[in-house]
Amino acid sequence: xxxxxxxxxxxxxxxxxxxxxxxxxxxxxxxxxxxxxxxxxxxxxxxxxxxxxxxxxxxxxxxxxxxxxxxxxxxxxxxxxxxxxxxxxxxxxxxxxxxxxxxxxxxxxxxxxxxxxxxxxxxxxxxxxxxxxxxxxxxxxxxxxxxxxxxxxxx
Numbered sequence: 001x002x003x004x005x006x007x008x009x010x011x012x013x014x015x016x017x018x019x020x021x022x023x024x025x026x027x028x029x030x031x032x033x034x035x036x037x038x039x040x041x042x043x044x045x046x047x048x049x050x051x052x053x054x055x056x057x058x059x060x061x062x063x064x065x066x067x068x069x070x071x072x073x074x075x076x077x078x079x080x081x082x083x084x085x086x087x088x089x090x091x092x093x094x095x096x097x098x099x100x101x102x103x104x105x106x107x108x109x110x111x112x113x114x115x116x117x118x119x120x121x122x123x124x125x126x127x128x129x130x131x132x133x134x135x136x137x138x139x140x141x142x143x144x145x146x147x148x149x150x151x152x153x154x155x
Contacts (some may be wrong), residue, residue: 026110032103034073041104044080050093079103
């Protein structure tokens with residue numbers, strides 16, 4: 001690994017650490033949504049007709065048992081409800097409840113205020129460049145991860 005690649009890896013570790021600390025801070029200050037479940041709740045919300053747990057597992061790249069526990073927590077907390085699947089009476093879909101919508105909106109406002117604070121002294125061009133670069137890096141790293149897993153599975 002060359003020096004520039006090493007620097008990127010170190011910054012990525014720093015970002016993961018700060019993200020973890022932000023999640024814990026949000027949970028301590030605003031515990032309406034358990035730590036680590038905001039993204040899952042948001043994905044369920046983006047699926048207007050309801051979301052199956054298996055789709056959620058695929059989207060989040062998590063084991064179905066992990067999703068099952070997360071969904072059980074969201075349901076117990078009243079943030080998500082299981083409703084009959086209109087296309088398959090044997091299955092259920094997950095939908096965000098009114099309480100879930102309110103909690104998610106509050107969490108997004110909280111995260112948004114932290115991001116706005118972090119970017120307060122950045123120019124619009126710096127923000128746009130960073131957003132573009134982060135998107136490009138995330139897609140490239142995701143592609144590298146997918147191709148690495150596929151290569152290992154084929155071996």
